[in-house]
Amino acid sequence: MFATGQGRKTDATDAHSIALVGTRMAGLRPVVNDKQLALLRILVDRRRSLGEDHTRMVSQLHQLLLELIPGGAKKSLSAAQAKALLATVRPRDGVGKTRRRVAAELIGDLERVYRRAKEADKELKELVxxxxxxxxxLHGIGPSGAARLLVEVGDITRFPNRAHFASWNGTAPIDASSGEQVRHRLSRAGNRQINRVLHIMATVQLRSPTEGRAYFDRKKTSGKTSMEAMRALKRRLSDIVYRQMIDDATAATATGPGGHRETTTDSSVTSSHPHAGSSEKSLPGPATPQPRTTLAAAS
Structure with missing residues (x-):
């Protein structure tokens, strides 16, 4: 199709390409309609939407309070705090009164969003x-993060090893070496939602005296910048998440019905905290035919 000079991407071309893959490629996995994961996706998407609504409303409220109160309000503002601040404002002009009314409406909206988010968190926690x-x-992963990992990853055994998983989620560094200078840069590719979960996980670990914090500090001491140290930490946390999900899949296979397979993973991560190691490999090379990650047989 492309050799003829047409170069057009159409639905018919896509369908033809998919048909070729389906009929000629070996080892493809069938699509499974997992109703539990489908339900989990609906809830986690709803929770994210509520969080975005909350952020937008708080931003609008800050703008109004800045015009109503000298100096505005503090950054982390709750609905109750905003209501207390608004109670001290008594504008006399029409513009000021309208600002105060809209601010009061936003505070009411914030309270409703907070209640819905709390209910969504409870439902999400139970389903996870x-x-x-x-x-x-794992330190730094809550119900929303766990749910996002489950719905986006699906079957973790579709990744042959942790390097492929890191490449998929965008935490595997990209080789940017030139001449004798050997360096890697951050990858902007991959699943950005999972990358965000890992970024939050890394940020939470950096706030406490965890091994993740110690790992980050060691990277800084070795001469890496803060951004490079964060990239290295996220790469290590990707390995940890991969190992945890493989362990969960193995446990589920051991206790559930169906056939059982052996496991061949190359991850050496055994805890929820990163340790020094050789996990900072860049993207895996060209794919070669190889068996997928399999699960341990039940004893």
Whole structure:
């Protein structure tokens, strides 16, 4: 199609390409309609939407309070705090009164969003717990992060090893070496939602005296910049998440029905904190035919 000079991407061309892959490629995995994951996706998307609404409303409220109160309000502002501040304002002109009324409406909207977010968190927490995942045991991953990992990753065994998983989620560094200078840069590719989960996980670990914080500090001491140290930390956390999900899949296979397979993973990560190692490899090379990650047989 492209050799003829047409170069057009159409639905018919896409369908033809997919048909070729489906009929000629070996080892393809069938699509499974997992109703539990579908439900989890609806809830986690809803929770994200509520968070975005909250951020937007707080931003609008800050703008109004800045015009109503000298100096405005503090950055981390709750609905109750905003209501208390607004109670001290008594504008006399029509513009000021309108600002105060709109601010009061925004505060009411914030209270409703907060209640809905709290209910969504509770429902999400219960549904994540029902999946049997242990992702929440990892420092820095909550119900929303665990749910996002489950719905985006699906079957973790589709990744042959941790390097492929890191390449998929965008934490594998890209080789940017030139001449004798050997360096890597941050990848902007990959699944950005999972990359965000790992970024939040790294940020949470940096706030406490965790091994993640110690790992970050060691990278800084070795001469890396803060951005490079954060990239290295996220790459290590990707390995940890991969190992945890493989362990969960193995446990589920051992206790559930169906056939069982052996496991061949190359991850050496055994805890929720990063350790020094050789995990900072860049993107894996060209794909070669190889068996997918399999699960351990039940004893």
């Amino acid at each position: 717990a029902s999946t049997g995942t242990t992702l929440k045991d």
